[in-house]
Amino acid sequence: MCFDNRASAIISSKLGRLLDDVGKLAAAVRDKGFTHGVKFAWAAILSRLHLRVDARFDAKYGVDTFGAIPLDNLSVASQNKRFAESYSPSHTLAIKRVLARLPIDHRDFDFVDFGSGKGKVVLMAAMYPYRRVVGVEFALELHDTACENIEAFPAKERKAKEVQSIIMDAATFAIPPDNCVFYFYDPFGTAVLSKIVDKMAASHEKHRQKIYVIYYEPDYKPERVALLDNADFLRRWRPPRRLAPAMLPAVQNTVFFESIS
Numbered sequence: 001m002c003f004d005n006r007a008s009a010i011i012s013s014k015l016g017r018l019l020d021d022v023g024k025l026a027a028a029v030r031d032k033g034f035t036h037g038v039k040f041a042w043a044a045i046l047s048r049l050h051l052r053v054d055a056r057f058d059a060k061y062g063v064d065t066f067g068a069i070p071l072d073n074l075s076v077a078s079q080n081k082r083f084a085e086s087y088s089p090s091h092t093l094a095i096k097r098v099l100a101r102l103p104i105d106h107r108d109f110d111f112v113d114f115g116s117g118k119g120k121v122v123l124m125a126a127m128y129p130y131r132r133v134v135g136v137e138f139a140l141e142l143h144d145t146a147c148e149n150i151e152a153f154p155a156k157e158r159k160a161k162e163v164q165s166i167i168m169d170a171a172t173f174a175i176p177p178d179n180c181v182f183y184f185y186d187p188f189g190t191a192v193l194s195k196i197v198d199k200m201a202a203s204h205e206k207h208r209q210k211i212y213v214i215y216y217e218p219d220y221k222p223e224r225v226a227l228l229d230n231a232d233f234l235r236r237w238r239p240p241r242r243l244a245p246a247m248l249p250a251v252q253n254t255v256f257f258e259s260i261s
Helices: 002-032 034-061 079-083 092-100 120-125 140-152 190-207 222-229
Strands: 110-114 132-137 163-167 180-184 211-216 234-236 254-259
Touching: 034 092, 079 190, 092 120, 110 120, 120 132, 120 140, 120 163, 120 180, 132 140, 140 163, 190 211, 190 222, 211 222, 222 234, 222 254
Parallel strands: 110 132, 110 180, 132 163, 180 211
Antiparallel strands: 211 254, 234 254
16 A cells, blocks of 8 residues: 555655646647747746756766755855856766767776766766776866765776876866867856967877867857867867757757877
8 A cells, every 4th residue: 555655645746746747738739839949838848857856866876966056155266266157067968978879998098077066977987997087177166076075986987097086277278189178068268268268289290199079069159169170189079969859958058079199
């Protein structure tokens, strides 16, 4: 009887959410027209899905990466704070697909997340056998939480040889001479990004390492990705189409680059 009651409660809850979604879809179609209404309602449903999956990630691994934090609430000892964005973690579903499709032997690469926040992408990258996974974060509270998350992350899930978060202004980070994957979740403006791209170019010119860049591109800030498009040592790389299904707009807004040998 207890089992039946729990099952009934779960079914009732799911049915309630389904009816709520249907109601949102109907209202959006009525207010915005069919095409725009469906897109609007679908985006709202996906947003809720992402939040639910992101919360489950934290619960599953015993870490704290969930939720957005305004930049003004963080301690930052850098003049580049004015160019930074507030903290918002990458979505679990999108990052899982992005990382799984890189055409590399992870054992030959380092992974660097610029503006790594609480370390969510660092943790997910650590599930692959990279030589080194590094998060670069300049907010003290986020860095401290990232270190705690790395410590708490189950050892059985970790395959990377070395995993760390370092507190540093991304503009001063020294580009490794080895093969690298660089990840950006739109962490800062062009003033900082241009310095990092210049450092990448100089390192590639000297060491000829293989470089992959993953950059999340909000539609309203194309000038940031233009810096990567205009870099002579990079070219856009198109992942398999299955990487970017319509149900994951966060993946569709991600652009990929690889170094030109």
